[in-house]
Structure formats: C-alpha cells, structure tokens
Amino acid sequence: MTEKYKLQKVLIAGAGAMGSGIAYLFARAYPEATVDVVEPSAQMRERAQEQFARWNARDTARDQAKGITTSSDCSNRIRLFPDFQKAATDYCLLLEAVPENLELKKTVFREFSTRAKADAIFASNTSSLSVTSLAAVLAKEQQANAIGLHFFNPPRVMQLIEIIITENTSPETEKRARAIAADLGKKAVVCRDAPGFITSRLGIVLLNEAIFALQEGLMSAEEIDTAMKLGYNFPMGPLELADFIGLDVVFAVTQSLYENYQDPKYRPCLLLRKKVEAGHLGRKTGRGFYVYGDK
Numbered sequence: 001m002t003e004k005y006k007l008q009k010v011l012i013a014g015a016g017a018m019g020s021g022i023a024y025l026f027a028r029a030y031p032e033a034t035v036d037v038v039e040p041s042a043q044m045r046e047r048a049q050e051q052f053a054r055w056n057a058r059d060t061a062r063d064q065a066k067g068i069t070t071s072s073d074c075s076n077r078i079r080l081f082p083d084f085q086k087a088a089t090d091y092c093l094l095l096e097a098v099p100e101n102l103e104l105k106k107t108v109f110r111e112f113s114t115r116a117k118a119d120a121i122f123a124s125n126t127s128s129l130s131v132t133s134l135a136a137v138l139a140k141e142q143q144a145n146a147i148g149l150h151f152f153n154p155p156r157v158m159q160l161i162e163i164i165i166t167e168n169t170s171p172e173t174e175k176r177a178r179a180i181a182a183d184l185g186k187k188a189v190v191c192r193d194a195p196g197f198i199t200s201r202l203g204i205v206l207l208n209e210a211i212f213a214l215q216e217g218l219m220s221a222e223e224i225d226t227a228m229k230l231g232y233n234f235p236m237g238p239l240e241l242a243d244f245i246g247l248d249v250v251f252a253v254t255q256s257l258y259e260n261y262q263d264p265k266y267r268p269c270l271l272l273r274k275k276v277e278a279g280h281l282g283r284k285t286g287r288g289f290y291v292y293g294d295k
C-alpha cells in the first residue's frame with residue numbers, strides 16, 4: 001500500500017458547484033488537514049455550509065452501516081471566508097474553482113502566490129483555459145508546481161480527475177497530483193495542456209451540437225436526450241447534462257475552444273448564448289432547456 005500524501009492546509013477559491021464539493025472531498029480524505037474556502041457570495045457560503053453538514057451526515061451514516069467508525073465531523077474542518085484577506089498563509093495546496101474566466105483566475109492565482117508554502121501545489125479546476133498562461137502569473141520558482149486538477153460534477157461522486165501538465169510542470173508535481181487523486185479515491189488521466197484537454201474538447205462538441213439540433217427543430221429536448229440515452233447508452237442526455245453543468249459554464253468553455261482553435265466546429269450555438277443572456281443557466285437557476293420544480 002502506498003503512503004498517503006501529507007496535506008496540512010488547503011485553500012480553495014470558489015464555493016460553487018465544484019469548489020464546495022472539492023473542499024469537502026479534501027476535508028474527508030485528509031483528517032489532519034484544515035480546508036479554507038474563499039467565496040465572496042454570502043448566499044453561496046451559506047449554501048456550502050449546509051451542504052457540508054448534509055454530506056457529512058450522509059457519509060457518516062453510510063460508514064456506520066458498514067461498521068466503520070468515522071472520526072470527527074469533517075465539515076468542522078472547513079472554514080469559509082468572504083475574501084483572501086481573512087484567509088491564512090502557508091497553504092500546501094491551493095486550488096481555484098472560480099468561474100471560467102482567465103483574467104479572474106489569474107487574479108486568484110496572484111493571491112495564491114503570496115499565501116503558499118515554499119513547495120505548495122497550485123491547481124486549477126478550469127475546464128478549458130490555458131493552465132500554462134494561468135501559471136505564468138506565479139513566481140518563477142512556483143511555476144513547476146502548477147497543474148490542472150480537472151474534477152467533474154458532482155466532485156464527490158464522479159470518479160475522474162483529468163490532470164493537466166504544462167511545459168513547466170515538474171515530474172515531482174505530476175507525481176504528487178497522482179498521489180492526491182488516489183487519496184481522494186479518484187482515477188487519474190494525464191493530459192498535456194491544450195484548450196479543453198480531452199474531456200471538454202470531446203464532450204462540449206456533443207453538447208453544443210445537441211443544442212444546434214434543438215435550435216433547428218429536429219426533435220424536442222426530451223427526444224434528443226432519450227435518443228442519446230437509449231441509442232448510445234449515455235446515463236444522461238446531452239441537454240440534461242448541459243443544464244446540470246450550468247449553461248454559463250458550457251457557453252464559456254465552447255467560446256474558449258472556438259477562440260483558441262479558431263475552428264468553426266466549436267462555434268457556440270446562438271440558442272446557448274440566448275439562454276445565458278436570459279439568465280436561464282440550467283439547474284442552478286431553475287430553468288435551462290428544462291424547467292426545475294424546486295427553484
């Protein structure tokens with residue numbers, strides 16, 4: 001059995017769909033670690049706090065049913081802060097899960113740069129943006145420790161982490177990232193830095209194409225999803241999945257692939273753009289390609 005990777009202090013930026021799940025994963029996998037989360041929205045901090053308690057109760061009950069004695073409530077080791085000034089320093093791992101916008105992510109990495117321990121790992125959960133240009137805002141000696149850790153939604157459930165390595169990522173950092181993925185109970189695949197890596201490059205084309213088919217009136221949303229679930233054995237249809245990911249995220253990733261590859265096959269569908277402009281972002285706002293009852 002390989003020895004568990006040691007992590008004492010973790011900092012996550014963003015407590016949205018991804019950041020909150022990732023923070024919980026780290027707190028649960030590393031009982032000796034404190035996990036700090038910076039999230040500017042009071043509503044999102046409140047939501048994350050409730051989720052941590054709910055997930056912990058569920059996991060503890062599951063462990064007890066299997067006869068496993070769970071140590072302390074891991075949600076007590078996650079602290080939420082409204083800004084970086086309130087957070088600490090000397091973090092061993094700093095991971096950003098803020099919206100898919102390179103300039104915003106660079107601002108966060110600059111904050112990370114001043115709050116990290118000497119050998120800290122700098123990770124991004126970006127779905128499509130250049131980890132190389134994001135890492136370029138770090139101090140020269142920190143750039144070898146920068147890596148993409150692309151989790152999937154919801155992070156507690158999905159088995160994959162796509163690890164993204166840049167020209168400057170050291171083999172030691174890649175090794176540490178693989179060890180962390182194993183500690184979190186995930187399967188890792190490693191991809192060289194390129195727009196959309198493998199998963200978004202392939203997946204987004206399908207989602208965007210399904211939206212084009214809907215726009216062209218070929219089938220209803222339900223029929224498109226049924227066709228792909230029953231015809232291809234997909235667990236979710238592409239439009240359901242787009243709503244689940246968040247249409248703002250899908251749009252940002254499609255736009256980024258289009259800009260980076262300069263290839264019309266990635267052009268975002270107009271219907272997707274209009275949904276985002278209208279604030280119909282999928283499950284998180286209660287309406288996207290479908291309408292959801294609880295919002």
Ligand SMILES: NC(=O)c1ccc[n+]([C@@H]2O[C@H](COP(=O)([O-])OP(=O)(O)OC[C@H]3O[C@@H](n4cnc5c(N)ncnc54)[C@H](O)[C@@H]3O)[C@@H](O)[C@H]2O)c1
Binds near residue numbers: 016018040097104
């Ligand atoms: N949603 C998905 O299915 C999915 C899957 C894999 C990767 N991703 C990637 O993860 C990242 C986050 O996506 P998400 O779906 O969690 O988005 P989200 O909109 O649900 O959450 C982003 C959070 O970041 C917060 N935020 C904004 N500015 C901030 C700042 N300066 N510092 C700290 N927090 C800040 C926002 O208030 C928000 O709560 C994106 O890069 C996205 O591409 C998303």
